[in-house]
Amino acid sequence: MTKRRGRVLQTLSDGKLYELYCLSELLLRLSRNYGFRISFQGSNIRFKAAPGLIRRTDPHLLLTHRQSPARFDVFVNIEFTTLGNAIQHIPHMRNVRPVTDLSKYHELDILVVEHGVCGRPPIEQIALGMECKSGANFKKSIVRDVLGVRRELGLLASPRPSTLSVFPQNYQVLVPANPPTEFWLAFVDFAGTRYSQSPERFGIKFQHWAP
Amino acid sequence: MDDEDYIDVATEIIRQLRTVGLSEIGEVSNYVELGEDDARYPDSKYLVINMLKAFERHLSTEDYETYKQAMTTINSLLAEGEKPEKAIVTVPNELSWISGEQIDLSKSPKLTRLRQDLIELVSAIQEASE
Numbered sequence: 001m002t003k004r005r006g007r008v009l010q011t012l013s014d015g016k017l018y019e020l021y022c023l024s025e026l027l028l029r030l031s032r033n034y035g036f037r038i039s040f041q042g043s044n045i046r047f048k049a050a051p052g053l054i055r056r057t058d059p060h061l062l063l064t065h066r067q068s069p070a071r072f073d074v075f076v077n078i079e080f081t082t083l084g085n086a087i088q089h090i091p092h093m094r095n096v097r098p099v100t101d102l103s104k105y106h107e108l109d110i111l112v113v114e115h116g117v118c119g120r121p122p123i124e125q126i127a128l129g130m131e132c133k134s135g136a137n138f139k140k141s142i143v144r145d146v147l148g149v150r151r152e153l154g155l156l157a158s159p160r161p162s163t164l165s166v167f168p169q170n171y172q173v174l175v176p177a178n179p180p181t182e183f184w185l186a187f188v189d190f191a192g193t194r195y196s197q198s199p200e201r202f203g204i205k206f207q208h209w210a211p
Numbered sequence: 212m213d214d215e216d217y218i219d220v221a222t223e224i225i226r227q228l229r230t231v232g233l234s235e236i237g238e239v240s241n242y243v244e245l246g247e248d249d250a251r252y253p254d255s256k257y258l259v260i261n262m263l264k265a266f267e268r269h270l271s272t273e274d275y276e277t278y279k280q281a282m283t284t285i286n287s288l289l290a291e292g293e294k295p296e297k298a299i300v301t302v303p304n305e306l307s308w309i310s311g312e313q314i315d316l317s318k319s320p321k322l323t324r325l326r327q328d329l330i331e332l333v334s335a336i337q338e339a340s341e
Binding site for chain 2: 013016018020021024025027028040042044045048049056134136137210
């Protein structure tokens with residue numbers, strides 16, 4: 001492989017090792033806190049240099065629970081269909097033109113969705129979305145980014161049990177959103193913890209995860 | 212070492228970071244202290260310490276040890292059945308001149324020793340003023 005080709009490939013994989021680390025930390029919490037049993041479907045964990053659709057044949061993880069029939073799948077680097085696009089389906093907004101440009105989708109680094117979902121899931125089928133910021137220095141622009149993604153994941157609402165809180169007797173998370181999708185932001189730089197309070201009011205959970 | 216010495220060190224760190232494509236870490240604006248009333252630019256020693264810490268954080272996200280830790284955690288959590296052999300990154304088909312390529316994250320460099328050296332260097336600098 002030429003040096004230039006190698007450098008380009010390296011650029012495309014920037015941040016992916018941190019996404020793998022975040023995936024491991026997420027799974028740890030899904031198991032220990034929420035009580036999910038986790039199994040893997042595929043041969044390798046496969047990240048994509050550019051986000052894409054959910055394909056059932058792609059490697060992914062399956063979450064099941066002893067005390068609930070609910071099942072979820074965990075995928076990486078997936079685009080979802082935004083709230084802005086879904087608004088046209090709200091009864092009193094039927095005269096709103098459908099979204100046809102590139103803003104119809106946003107991507108998330110890690111996605112937990114209802115089992116069996118494929119394509120670019122609508123927000124109602126997303127249980128948890130996660131952004132992983134591997135940058136050495138946390139910037140306030142990250143906060144603006146995630147507030148934007150939170151906006152497109154659902155409406156601000158009174159706190160309610162998250163979709164993932166399938167056995168609330170053991171563990172329950174309240175999310176001020178409809179649908180009650182959890183949204184986590186993971187970052188390496190401790191300075192990020194100084195920006196958490198206002199975003200948390202909108203249901204963004206800040207996770208300082210430093211390898 | 213005095214302020215002038217730390218300025219020279221900071222300047223050299225910034226130059227070296229630019230050389231390896233990490234000029235972002237050398238941006239002084241990253242290390243501005245924000246207060247209620249105003250923002251203060253860092254003194255030269257603080258700048259050196261925090262750039263080195265930021266560099267160590269960057270290395271942690273590329274270290275083979277991080278890969279090993281993540282895969283060990285994932286495999287320990289999995290129920291009986293298939294376990295992932297490794298983690299890879301695939302290139303989109305649209306990049307036809309390099310499509311079909313994969314980046315194998317298990318081939319990440321071993322940077323633990325370098326990271327430890329950086330942590331010890333930062334400690335030594337911090338202690339030097341006390």
